[in-house]
Amino acid sequence: MMPTARGRFITLEGAEGVGKSTHLPFISEWLRARGIEVVQTREPGGTPLAEGIRGLFLSCGGMPAESELLLLFAARASHLREVIEPALVRGAWVICDRFTDATYAYQGGGRGIDSAWIADLERRIQGHINPDRVLLLDAPVAIGRGRVAARRGAAVDRIEEEDDGFFERVRDVYLARARQPGYRLIDASGSVEAVQRLLVEALGDLIDPCRP
Numbered sequence: 001m002m003p004t005a006r007g008r009f010i011t012l013e014g015a016e017g018v019g020k021s022t023h024l025p026f027i028s029e030w031l032r033a034r035g036i037e038v039v040q041t042r043e044p045g046g047t048p049l050a051e052g053i054r055g056l057f058l059s060c061g062g063m064p065a066e067s068e069l070l071l072l073f074a075a076r077a078s079h080l081r082e083v084i085e086p087a088l089v090r091g092a093w094v095i096c097d098r099f100t101d102a103t104y105a106y107q108g109g110g111r112g113i114d115s116a117w118i119a120d121l122e123r124r125i126q127g128h129i130n131p132d133r134v135l136l137l138d139a140p141v142a143i144g145r146g147r148v149a150a151r152r153g154a155a156v157d158r159i160e161e162e163d164d165g166f167f168e169r170v171r172d173v174y175l176a177r178a179r180q181p182g183y184r185l186i187d188a189s190g191s192v193e194a195v196q197r198l199l200v201e202a203l204g205d206l207i208d209p210c211r212p
């Protein structure tokens with residue numbers, strides 16, 4: 001049953017290096033300064049089980065695409081039941097670094113899994129819990145990759161090792177999904193400050209529903 005008092009669920013999406021981890025604390029602080037209780041979290045992760053799955057997911061090479069998909073939803077089920085849903089029910093806002101849009105982009109676009117299968121898992125695992133706002137940080141693949149290279153040097157995870165074609169497919173799916181209501185496409189190629197101005201604009205109507 002849909003709870004009556006409910007916080008908002010905001011997700012931050014986009015490929016590697018677009019700035020999700022950089023901007024997550026900024027958004028949390030911006031909301032807290034407006035008196036909102038914020039739960040900041042990430043996927044895969046957010047619970048001990050889901051963080052364990054994250055470790056496997058990022059490190060085990062040669063994993064079938066279907067294993068990726070099921071591991072992500074195994075982690076998501078735990079995250080939803082233990083963290084996201086209880087927070088929303090008590091009226092807190094949840095700000096999450098990646099969610100199901102990433103599964104459509106990476107396992108659907110990147111790996112070629114049928115999106116109907118992802119949609120079926122989404123319905124079964126999430127039920128009525130979907131993001132109120134998806135902030136898609138978008139930049140050309142080369143910009144994101146350049147930032148990741150500058151951030152981590154030679155140490156890259158299993159996904160960051162994929163080729164440009166993989167990340168172009170990921171970006172295409174993200175851009176297509178961002179045409180739906182509730183999504184905001186943010187140009188992430190500018191400076192940190194420029195991106196933060198766009199993020200604040202993209203959240204204004206959630207704080208003050210009278211704003212367009």
Ligand SMILES: Nc1ncnc2c1ncn2[C@@H]1O[C@H](COP(=O)(O)OP(=O)(O)O)[C@@H](O)[C@H]1O
Pocket residue numbers: 014015016017018019020021022023147148150151188189190191192193195
């Ligand atoms: N707008 C920006 N301009 C320049 N560098 C940025 C910008 N946003 C993030 N970075 C840097 O790029 C790297 C990747 O950012 P990060 O937030 O980790 O990306 P993501 O979490 O989306 O993979 C970090 O070193 C970060 O400091």
Ligand SMILES: [Mg+2]
Pocket residue numbers: 020021022097
């Ligand atoms: Mg990150």
